[in-house]
Amino acid sequence: MLQALLDFWGQHAPVLSVLLPSFTAMAHLLLGDHAGLSALGGGHHHGRLRWRRWLGLASTALGLVMAIGLLWRAHGGELTVYELGEWPAPFGIVMVVDRLSALMLTLTYVVALPVLWYACGGWDTRGRHFHAVFQFQLMGLSGAFLTGDLFNLFVFFEVLLIASYVLLLHGLGRERLRMGVHYVVLNLTASALFLIGLAMVYSTTGTLNMADAALHVARLDSDALWLAQSAALVLLVVFGLKAALVPLYFWLPGTYAAASAPVAALFAIMTKVGVYSIVRVHWVIFGVDAGAASLTAADWLLPLALTTSVLGVFGALASHSLGRLVAYLTVSSVGTILAGVALFTPETLSAALYYTLHSTVVIAGLFLFVELMASQRGATYDRLQPAPAVREPVLLGVMMLFGAASAAGLPPLPGFLGKLMILESSAGLPGQAWVWTVVLVVGFLTIVGLARAGVVVFWHVQPDENVHASGSSPKLLASAWAFMAVTVAMAVFAAPIKAYTDAAAQQLTDKAGYAAAVLGRQGGADLRTTLPYDGSRGPFRRGDAAPVESPLAPSIEENKP
Amino acid sequence: MISMEFLLASGIGLVTACGIYLLLRGRTFPVVLGLSLIGYAVNVFIFVMGRLWTDAHPILVGQELVADPLPQALVLTAIVIGFATTGFVIELALRNRHESGSDHVDGHEPGHAVGYVAPGGTAPGASDHGGRA
Numbered sequence: 255m256l257q258a259l260l261d262f263w264g265q266h267a268p269v270l271s272v273l274l275p276s277f278t279a280m281a282h283l284l285l286g287d288h289a290g291l292s293a294l295g296g297g298h299h300h301g302r303l304r305w306r307r308w309l310g311l312a313s314t315a316l317g318l319v320m321a322i323g324l325l326w327r328a329h330g331g332e333l334t335v336y337e338l339g340e341w342p343a344p345f346g347i348v349m350v351v352d353r354l355s356a357l358m359l360t361l362t363y364v365v366a367l368p369v370l371w372y373a374c375g376g377w378d379t380r381g382r383h384f385h386a387v388f389q390f391q392l393m394g395l396s397g398a399f400l401t402g403d404l405f406n407l408f409v410f411f412e413v414l415l416i417a418s419y420v421l422l423l424h425g426l427g428r429e430r431l432r433m434g435v436h437y438v439v440l441n442l443t444a445s446a447l448f449l450i451g452l453a454m455v456y457s458t459t460g461t462l463n464m465a466d467a468a469l470h471v472a473r474l475d476s477d478a479l480w481l482a483q484s485a486a487l488v489l490l491v492v493f494g495l496k497a498a499l500v501p502l503y504f505w506l507p508g509t510y511a512a513a514s515a516p517v518a519a520l521f522a523i524m525t526k527v528g529v530y531s532i533v534r535v536h537w538v539i540f541g542v543d544a545g546a547a548s549l550t551a552a553d554w555l556l557p558l559a560l561t562t563s564v565l566g567v568f569g570a571l572a573s574h575s576l577g578r579l580v581a582y583l584t585v586s587s588v589g590t591i592l593a594g595v596a597l598f599t600p601e602t603l604s605a606a607l608y609y610t611l612h613s614t615v616v617i618a619g620l621f622l623f624v625e626l627m628a629s630q631r632g633a634t635y636d637r638l639q640p641a642p643a644v645r646e647p648v649l650l651g652v653m654m655l656f657g658a659a660s661a662a663g664l665p666p667l668p669g670f671l672g673k674l675m676i677l678e679s680s681a682g683l684p685g686q687a688w689v690w691t692v693v694l695v696v697g698f699l700t701i702v703g704l705a706r707a708g709v710v711v712f713w714h715v716q717p718d719e720n721v722h723a724s725g726s727s728p729k730l731l732a733s734a735w736a737f738m739a740v741t742v743a744m745a746v747f748a749a750p751i752k753a754y755t756d757a758a759a760q761q762l763t764d765k766a767g768y769a770a771a772v773l774g775r776q777g778g779a780d781l782r783t784t785l786p787y788d789g790s791r792g793p794f795r796r797g798d799a800a801p802v803e804s805p806l807a808p809s810i811e812e813n814k815p
Numbered sequence: 816m817i818s819m820e821f822l823l824a825s826g827i828g829l830v831t832a833c834g835i836y837l838l839l840r841g842r843t844f845p846v847v848l849g850l851s852l853i854g855y856a857v858n859v860f861i862f863v864m865g866r867l868w869t870d871a872h873p874i875l876v877g878q879e880l881v882a883d884p885l886p887q888a889l890v891l892t893a894i895v896i897g898f899a900t901t902g903f904v905i906e907l908a909l910r911n912r913h914e915s916g917s918d919h920v921d922g923h924e925p926g927h928a929v930g931y932v933a934p935g936g937t938a939p940g941a942s943d944h945g946g947r948a
Contacts, residue, residue: 405889412896419903431911432922435843438904439920442850443838445900446857449893453857456886457864787865787883 263323268336268349271320271359272397278313279389282306287382307374310385314370317392318363321356328356329754331761333771335402342775343402344463344784350402350772353758354607358399358530361611364740365523365618366392368733372622373516375730380425380514387424391417391520398527402772404455404462407531408448411496415441418524421517422509433505433512440495440505448492454485460786465772468538468765470784472545478786479546486540486550490532497528499592500562503585507569510581515625518577519618525588526614533595533603538762542598555596556685560692563589567696570703576628576636579707580620583661586696587613593689594676600759601679607755609672612660612744616669619737620657626650626726626734627711638707643715646725651712653734658704660741663697668744673697675752819867823859830856841925843908843918850904854897861890 263270285306327334334351337343370388378384394414401407419441423434456462458478459470474482495502506525510518536551544550566586573579591613594606624636627650634641644650656667663669673693680689744751761767830852837849865883872881908918915922 405892409892409896412900416900416903419907423907426914428914428922431907431914434907435904435911435920435922438900438907439838439846439850442900442904443853445896446850446853449857450860453861453864453886453889456889457866787885789866789868789871789880 267324268334268351268400271317271324271400272393274313274317275389275392275396278309279386279393281309282386282389303379306385310370310388313389314363314367318367321360321363324351325356325360328353333768335772343772344461344466347406348402348772349400351400353754353761355399357758359396361614362395362523365614366520368736369516369519369618372730372733375727377514377516384424387417387420391421395523395527399530402464404452404464404467408452412445422513424517425514429512433509436505437509444492444495447488451485451488451492454481457786458482461784464534464539465769466784469769471539471547475546483547483550486536489535490551490554493528493531497525497532497588497592498585500558500565503562506585507578507581510584511575511577515622519621522584522614522618522621525584526610529588529591529610537595537603549598552596552598555592559589559592559596560688563593563692563696567699567703571699574638576624576638576707579703580617580624583700584617587617590676590693597680597683597685600763602676604755604759605672605675605679607758608675608752612668612672612741615737615740616657616660619734620661622734623653623657626730638710640714640716643717647712654708656738658708662700662704666745668741668748671745671748823863827856827860841919843911843920846920847904847908851901858890858893861886861893
């Protein structure tokens, strides 16, 4: 029985990681949710609520186990390709699990599980259908990380965005609705741009499969090349908005600060979807060995990334509330990550990936911590003003110190290791002076900002005022501690994790291997099947002359063996 | 004679320009209209990226000329997603108008503080659903 289940998983692993949250979400919808409306069976009827919570937690835990399974498979270097409906790529849609996908999927679930546990402490009853939407969000995230097709990437972006619109509004209130309008309108505009970029990629390469597009882009020249490069830059705008790159980050601080604590913590992974897409499109398809289209985004990415890092930390210094401060740290960390990506070497990408893991977990933990702390400060909440002392200064102080030290990059925490790796790998590269200066100055300013916040919160107390705050519930604390534990584990197991990210970055440079795995049935890296459609038809295999000379694929003749 | 390509390209450009203009307005209703217009322009844009064909079959028929079917499938997906998100953003704009008492995208009238109610306007969060958070 168990063996049969394992075999089934082995055959369908990639798609199961998407289907599991989707089916769980549907089950949640069928169970119904009438939170707070006791007349409809909600409110004090806790039986169903308990069912919903356990269903959500069990499904997310199973998702984590499956993600680790995929990670284990990808660890050996094997590329798992899943052809939906058995249609071979590039004609059908494929899901591809390589080291990077598996790593990001695991990171998603490592963040999602403690966040869901935290939300089960009460947030999930402050609005309807929290659990269903949470699972849809996981479905979108898993799909975006696992798909091997650009249009499917768009579709899963939409799934995760629609879920995030609803999650952002969870709990309602004027501020959330206000930020919600901005967030939704911005993202819908970005989606329109995404479609324009994809349409241009399709018109120049005749394909939307990532492996196939990477092969075709390298062969383009003249007009088609210009169009493809414009498409790459349009897509950079789209992914830059998701990743909160300068000048497209203004939506993030307000939105994340307005979101409820568990939602903000889960959103820590959302900016990384943008980073992941930049790696997939600009690092691989328009990357180092993409012929004339090589390094299309390189001129833009590094200056923008470094500016993001600096402006993010300035925002953190200027914040009036702890929620906004952590949100600005998110922006700043994205800048540091993208600086590693923008240097376009496997070593810097590997360092950036390690830093991604660390910063996502730390920021998610800090968002939860902010709410735990703010709820003990009475009406002042998370604003950085003198307020009554928190009830548990030692416990919360240690957590704050821990999170701050890790975010700023003090040894021996993984933030330090991540930044050190970025510095080390960028040595000798053209942008080294800029990268070193920015990373070190930003690290220092992060310490200043967090120290200022810590001083106000823990030392500038007004002893006269009486606030009847109870201590934090152990259940809520557990999830914040879980993030701390993961951070420590990342420092302890830094060597194997770094070896893995090294291998992941190396794997991304091997376009021929990727093409052989995805398009193997069609001829791998020598594939000549898809072209921009020009009305001509007929058998066109490798070695055949093109039936009609296509004006958009002039390089076909020269590449003929 | 104007070529089909020129007509479509300038048409898409015009609709996009109108969409961007509306998107930059301060009230939620023009913004939603702007999003829809941009959506239409993008849909036609995807369609055109499969080249323009006259007198071609939409699907494979014998050896005769066919139009590229893939952009049509892509447009279909984009239309469905755009329809759903437009519905959502309208609902969100209505709810925002209800909670804040203003249909400005920033949630308050320009020049007034958050929560200001214009004379004769509805008080924010007037119904029993408001402000449950």
